[in-house]
Amino acid sequence: MKKQTKAIRIQAERSQNREHSVPLYLTSSFTFDDVEQGRAIFAEEMEGNIYSRYMNPNVDEFVEKMCMLENTEDGLAFASGMAANFAAMAALLQQGDHVVASKALFGSAIQILSKITPKWGITCTYVDGHDLEEWEKAIQPNTKFLFCESPSNPGLDLIDLEAIAQLKAKYNLILAVDNCFATPVIQTPADWGADLVIHSATKYIDGQGRVLGGVVCGRADLIKEIRFFARHTGPSMSPFNAWIMSKSLELIHLRMEKHSDNAMKLATALEGNEALNFVKYPFLTSHPQYELAKKQMKMGGAIMTMDVKGGFAVVNEMSKHLKIASISPNLGDTRTIITHPASTTHSKLSKEQRAEVGITDGLVRIAVGLEAVEDLIADFEQALAKALATTLESAEA
Template identity: 50%
Template sequence: VVMSLCSAGDHVLVSRSVFGSTISLFEKYFKRFGIEVDYVALADLSGWDAAIKANTKLLFVESPSNPLAELVDIAELAKIAHAKGAMLVVDNCFCTPALQQPLKMGADIVVHSATKFIDGQGRCMGGVVAGRSEQMKEVVGFLRTAGPTLSPFNAWIFLKGLETLNLRMKAHCANAQQLAEWLEQQNGIEKVHYAGLKSHPQHELALRQQKGFGAVVSFEVKGGKEGAWRFIDATRLISITANLGDSKTTITHPSTTSHGRLAPQEREAAGIRDSLIRVAVGLEDVADLQADLARGLAAL
């Protein structure tokens, strides 16, 4: 999207809480091609408004963010972008179209990692770009020239995944909600990040713009990095991997995996603490998942 719509001298605003590899892409590659990049706190609408410059082409956000489940009011941010001639791009990977449809809220382009929930079983790698025809014409032209094309078989698997997406996301959300509520009551947990909790500062916003709260529950444990590692290593049913969106539940330590390439000060700015654990909740029986997380708590 950025390479097809931006040129040297253009300015892009990115939310600070985007995926670690997305930050690396902007910092190590897009800047090399003369694209200016600045970062804004995701929920700070006045900050977005103030940061837009005459040459700002795109605003790029994840909502909900990975892994802290931070949100932005997509409709309001779209108004801010459009008032100053910029486009809004939303990474909707965590919600999928089953739970949130940013194009209907005013976003210009939506991107997904189809590898995650759209596939749903960890079989294929791919992505999705969706938007209005005038922007998509440029994106499709770039894709055809650059050549990142799915095989027909992988495309078919993604299409089959879409057939069960709505049903799967309901089950993911139900399991995640139950585990988040349970984790919030445990002594070894310092904080739970999940928009389905009433304690989440943006719970009301999530109710307005999402049909569900998603499958990803992140939480901070007592004991810092060592405590987080002991917790993760004690699990038996849950798979230790940085992947998410699978039918099986996965667990990871963001500061050394998904955000491990960032400098310590960059992780701190993004809110990624060493005590943070991310669980991408799958479709197993929730009692089995709770029992496995209890093993982690016992290891703290």
């Protein structure tokens, strides 16, 4: 069966009630037939549910679907995307280890690697994700982990996953790829050699802005170590959130196709707008890594960026005139969302750090939703026109 069919048809085992849609298993724990069965399950001599911090039928169903979509051996779900990121690092790294990471990362991922893991003697070197030589030069004898996002948040920089995986193999390292922006519908990093694939499931896995969640999919031996860490530290996904996420995966192929189609049309319409310095989208031929995008992505995804002339003041003015798009630090909703990274998601980085990854005061991230694209185009065009007019009037005054 094709993945689209499996995403709909993979289900937890039906109960005696023969339900068509899997029920919610809102229970903190599970019972045993006798003490011997409990002993055998705890000793891992037989399979069985124990406690919802460890496992739950709803969570297991969701993880099974994610592993199927990502072409990985095993996986684990978490309370949030950042919990998934942190657990992967905390479980697999130890004092004295070194990480090489792309500079173009989500702000909280940078904070973990720059402010939190160093407390335990784990160091990190940031590199230009485009430069394979820089990746290799940064590898030290104690390097254990390579980490990147592709496309990156928010700059939409791409990493050549095949090339980085070859480097990983050469030095016997672990490669973790954040696949949040692309989703497994658009690219499967494990097929290019990634050992771990990480998601903020809050975004396009849910797709409707309802619940938080994270997931790590990957090699069974690595997931085993992460599972040990997670079971004893407790960043587990709730059964309700897993139930929501699993139902969302039934529509992820349809959603991502429409998101990508809308984003491509909006990016094309806005490219060349007189109020903008540039528009960036992976499947625009103007994207500096267009050929790489076509190689490792099936579609361009839902995220585009635009750089507004005049910086923050003009961005703020434009935001006042938008009638459809929401203003939020989130993404991955059916509703189109704009974010100003320099003042929100990446505000804790220095201006120099932001400049290194292309985050200007005029950069706007647009998570293109599922509205009629003609309405979105008209909305952004009128908002940009009014912002530009207001700016010119102010300059003349």
